[in-house]
Amino acid sequence: MSILFVATYLFFGFQAPIDSIPKKDTTPIYSILTENQRIEISETYEVVHNIERNFTILSPEGLAHAFTSVFYDKLNKIESVEIEITDPLSGKTIEKAKTKDMTDAAIYSSSSIFDDNRHKYFEVKSSKFPVQVTIKIETTSASNFQLRDWVPVHRYNQKVIKSKLTVAYPEHIGLRYKAVNLLGEKSENKVDNRLEVTWEETNLPVQTPDMKKEDDHKLLLAPVGFAMGDYVGKMEDWSGLAAWQFKLNEGRKALPANFEAKLKGMVANVDTDYEKIQILYEYLQKNYRYVSIQLGIGGWQTMTATDVVKYAYGDCKGLTNLMQAMLKSVGIVSNYTLVQAGKDADDIETDLPSNQFNHVILQVPMGDAASPVWLECTSNSLPAGFLGDFTKNRHVLVIDGQGGYLTKTPSYNSFDWNTIHSKNTVKIDLEGNATISTKIKVDGNFAEDMLMVKNYLDTRQQRDYFNRNSPVAGLIINQYELSVDHKDSLLLADLSYEGVIQKFVQNTAKRMILKPFLGKLTDEMLLNNSLNQIDEYQIELPEVMEAENLAENLILEEEGIKVTLRTSLEGKSLSVNREIHLSLGEDISEESKTELIKRINALGSSNFYFIKNTAALRHD
Template sequence: MFLSPLSLVNILFALASFGEVIDQNEAIKSNEDPLIYSLLEENQRIEILDNFEVIHKIEQKHTILSHEGLRHAFTSIFYDKLNSIENFQLQVIDPASGKTLSKAKTKDMVDAAIYSRSSIFDDNRHKYYEVKSHQFPVEVHVEIETKASSNFQLDEWVPVHYYNQKVTKSTLTVVYPEQIGLRYKALNLLGEHTEKKNGNQIEMTWVETDLPVQLPDLKKEDDHKLLLAPLSFALGDYVGTMEDWAGLAAWQYKLNEGRRSLSEDFEEKLHEMVAGAESDFEKVQILYDYLQKNYRYVSIQLGIGGWQTMSASDVVSYAYGDCKGLTNLMQAMLKAVNIPSNYTLVYAGENADDIETDLPSNQFNHVILQVPLQDGKDPVWLECTSNSLPAGFLGSFTKNRHVLVITEDGGYLTKTPSYNSFDWNAIHSQNEVKIDGSGNATIATQMKIDGNFAEDLLGVQRYLDSREQKDYLHRNSPVSGLVINEYQLELERKDSLLIAGLSYDGFIQRFVQNTAKRMILKPFLGKLTEDMLVNNSLMQVDEYQIELPEVMEAENLAELLVLEEEGVHVTLSSSLEGKNLSVNREIKLSLSDDFSEEDKEELIRKINALGSTNFYFIKNTSALTHE
């Protein structure tokens, strides 16, 4: 994975959740208004030079009202080979007396590396300074100047940096040469925007005043934000345009040109590996499996190397690479056996937001591979940093989002698979339960779990030891109070589909409640959760064969319960023969993309309500006297 350049002023605790309750004397608060930990006045100026360098100046005046507000004055400035810190000055002032309490400059900041968990080559660093004070209110005046050698990535402007912060005024001015150009997208801005021209220089200014105080329940899509992107840009010696997505793709193609060469010996080895394959997809599977078993992922973030891949031959020599290097090698291997593929940029992350498709710009942090197939078949997508996913399954890290496909002719925007059909969202469980006379029970369960849900168990298998795996199964058991004795978890690939097989034997204490005349079986069906509907699709079948301790009469057995709505079909059936109780639940959900979160919550409530009733059984009382 590569990192897109970080914000030049990266406030590490931005948008952190502060739940502390503080004294009313320590912050501004009325009966209706939220707590305010600090006030902010800020002026930012971004100047793009003719040589594509960017000067970014920031002036801030924080009025810190409480101890919690000190976090708002925490300053962190990113730097690397492409970004430098030109100036930092800070003053802490007593507003009552005007006396300066403390000062700080760049030399007083703490210098630290910014590590990614798997990075071994990295030049990402930051300097930070933490303000300390025991009196309030205090004013913190900050001046920052940074210089970037490239305008490839321009910082987004977010006027409100923190929850519980009152922004009284925030100004952004952007100055740029007309020939370089600039595009922008304003999201939820409430203030003024002006533009003027001085010779060949364009100056744009945005002013936001008296913005609402934000709290942790703020929805991301409601935040105030301005996105910026250049028309023309340069990174190192590579000049490009972002007027459209094809322009950015053409620049990326040029950046990696000539880096896919492999030795003749290695290419010959690849041909031997796929010699018996009967289809292109089978060849892709073979080579992808080889990549997964023989090359490990590391992060490499060195200057332009954050965007330019290692050569394929170097990845072969070192047996490692980042997302760019591994994807580039996979593309080179496929090319060697005459299968075309496309290097593809994506913004990756678990449940990450999609990019702004109407603002061509660098919005990416990862690379995957697209392999078009013949005969109109859907392309095969490869996550080349994974050594466990099957070919054609991207998983939650990059599914269902827009990506920029890089081709020799430029490129185009498309979308990765959503994996929202029943095949990718299926759970089938078979459970045999035996209840003894004391009300305890043993259970033997076999589960088949497909696609997205199997990905979760893949993580359990790979990253948890046996004790942690058992703890995970206990926590996620559909039957409350289950203690697992033995379990077995196996994962396999069926073409692109990941399939998990889980079986376990366990013990449940007090599974039922006994009275003299009745046995009460409490609800035991697993509850549907919001996480299970992330993909708007679910096929779940739960079958229970329950052996009662003796022959009983069912008092309230409902043979069939049905919930039927558009895209929703749920049935719950039960029957009793002798002392054998059968309970089967089938859930089939195929929800539209515009199905709201509130509608999902209500649907989940109704489905769970179907299995929430106790089962009552009348015992054989011929040998009993009175209850």
């Protein structure tokens, strides 16, 4: 789905006196910026956006701040760009550039075959500093559907002296906004039937790369009334946006009669709706290819289901619309659903109805208070009902024909979805080397990682991946086997391998030292705040020894937390078993989670010491 945006990274300085440029600061400053932006929305929903930025670049690092990129496509047009670079000491112009002097390039992904997203860009170059840059840009958009966020500070190590935004619009169209961490002033002015709202920020703190993104200054903007092409809508609430999206796709679900008959035949003898969903979803996955299609209003309006069937490909909108049509043909109702996708994507601002989405999935209500089945129609491998980390645990807009509503996708945070069970047999020889045989079973979220490994890495890359991610350092895998399956919507993966570990233990004249080998818990393993992990090690020592420091069972137990480490030695056989059961609240802070991980990892961080030539050995 296309997000109508103007991707500009325009960083320009103001013409400051040379003696006002900071000489020394604890936080380095690479550029100094003043900015003025004005957005005009017309009665016909068109948008004119004027930007003027002036800045002083103080060092080579600041040249990156001056990189200028202006987006355009069928709905967004570049009217003019003027750039002037001057020497602040002499006042002489070093270089001037206009739109025709900028480099033109496509913006596309490897999956796109239909795409009109392009940008013009310009790089400022200079060998002497300071240098001053002034830029003026005017763009127009045929639609006010997507209004860009205003972010006064564009770059780290940039000093913003003043940044100003004015939005002018007809009163009947309306404007909604949400200010986040703004420190300046807001003013409003009404002229006839038009309103002007102005925000001004001055002397903002210099930002550094360690700043938390939630601390950034920004203004989120959204229209109330909007239009794209002939499709007019209102976003007074989420239902209004959903109703507009429904109207945009209305009449695009018709299927060829022979294809519809084929679908009905595929599920004729199937009893449950879930089985029908599963059969049709797997048919979609095997027979239709995902591509990105971003052409004007086509960034939001789906291809017809008939065209997707004909060409055997579609984007997220087209494949989801086809899947919805396929289910409808066998009597199953489903809902087209908008989502902000991405593994690390932030959740949307639920109190600001607006376009905050970049992807489409399908919701299938199951009735009888059962949870809905969610379908990621661009995936050719996920089981029906599992979205994976691309769209899990975030607010989505469900479009149900009566309007729509916000709900949340599954978080997959129960033990069923976050299970790891490993069994390891290790044999140590007299030189301290070891052979290892391991079987690992993972369910749910962790199985998704194995699915990606299986589908996207070749045999050599898979072996390297398992070597790198082994809890035991220095593992060299000789052979391995990976299988991925599912039970209904639950992904299951089984990995087994055999390998060797050089110098697994350290030998001295009187002792053998076994270094820590239990896998470390990581932040990524607790992304879902849930973990059910069991690690079993059966280690055969090279001879009978006496354990010098085998601790009694170690236990860490608190609310939602239970970790146990059990060790025992019988003859040459050392058993080490660790169980981790974590069910953490959603409100746990990242700092608390990091501290918990350290405490858990500390339980298995000690060396094991064994005394050679023990009494048991002499007795034998």
